[in-house]
Amino acid sequence: MSKWLCALTLAGFCAACGGSAQDQPATGDTTEEGTSPAAVAEKEEKPNLPTYREVTIPSGTTLRLDLQSAVSSDGSQVEDTVRASLRQPVSVDGKTVLPTGTELVGTVTDVARSGRVKGLARVAYRFNSLRYDSERYPVATSSISHQAQPTKKKDATKIGVGAGVGAAVGALLGGGSGAAKGAAIGGAAGTGAVLATRGEEVRLGPGANVTTRLTAPLTVRVKM
Numbered sequence: 001m002s003k004w005l006c007a008l009t010l011a012g013f014c015a016a017c018g019g020s021a022q023d024q025p026a027t028g029d030t031t032e033e034g035t036s037p038a039a040v041a042e043k044e045e046k047p048n049l050p051t052y053r054e055v056t057i058p059s060g061t062t063l064r065l066d067l068q069s070a071v072s073s074d075g076s077q078v079e080d081t082v083r084a085s086l087r088q089p090v091s092v093d094g095k096t097v098l099p100t101g102t103e104l105v106g107t108v109t110d111v112a113r114s115g116r117v118k119g120l121a122r123v124a125y126r127f128n129s130l131r132y133d134s135e136r137y138p139v140a141t142s143s144i145s146h147q148a149q150p151t152k153k154k155d156a157t158k159i160g161v162g163a164g165v166g167a168a169v170g171a172l173l174g175g176g177s178g179a180a181k182g183a184a185i186g187g188a189a190g191t192g193a194v195l196a197t198r199g200e201e202v203r204l205g206p207g208a209n210v211t212t213r214l215t216a217p218l219t220v221r222v223k224m
Contacts, residue, residue: 051224055097057090061214063127063141064088065104072203073113073121073148080108082125087209097222103131104139114148114199121148121201127212132220140216148200 065084070076083105090098106127114121124145130137204210 052221053224054219055092055222057092057097057214057218057220059214059217061090061218063090063104063212063214065210065212066206067204067208067210068103068206070203070205071108071123071125071146072201073111073123073146074201075203076108076111076123078108078111082106082108082127084127084210097220098130098132104141105129105131106141109143110145114201120150120199122146123202123204130218130220133223135221137218137220139218140214141212142215144210144212146202146204148202150199 064087066087068083068085069081071080071082083103085104086098086100086102089096089100090102104127106125106129108123108125110122110124112119112122122145124143126143127139127141130139
């Protein structure tokens with residue numbers, strides 16, 4: 001009788017507690033996978049941040065660019081800002097490091113207008129910074145220089161036309177001697193026109209294709 005009483009007493013105790021000892025959850029407040037809720041919440045809050053690696057672009061690498069701002073021998077000044085973007089991507093070991101459109105910024109380093117008598121127009125500039133993936137990197141490039149073409153042939157044509165017109169007019173007015181005098185006068189007039197006219201200027205607008213090279217290695221952080 002005592003055995004039955006003990007069994008009934010134990011059953012009543014388990015019922016009052018809400019189940020048997022085997023049915024009770026283990027202490028420690030863990031999830032079904034064995035990870036605490038706090039650890040799961042912390043893992044969910046952390047985003048998958050990108051990883052980076054440093055890649056060095058060697059000195060001498062060619063940069064093919066499109067100008068984004070205009071430069072000219074008669075409009076630019078030294079220290080004016082010059083902007084350009086990569087026309088072709090830059091790769092290292094077969095992998096693209098700098099994509100097309102990467103921005104470079106530099107300054108005008110030399111400029112001169114065309115002279116009236118001599119001196120060809122020129123403009124030069126170089127780039128000193130590069131923007132990639134929202135970061136700005138210092139960069140060293142070779143100078144890009146543009147010089148106007150000489151106008152000697154055009155000048156000779158102007159003088160020759162002036163002399164020819166003068167000779168024709170002189171011949172009509174005074175025969176042979178008049179032709180000689182007219183040629184001299186016409187030639188002098190042509191020379192005067194050349195001296196009063198400047199030579200060709202150098203002008204490059206946005207979209208112009210230019211090329212430069214790195215004069216020092218460039219290290220950038222690239223997403224993995």
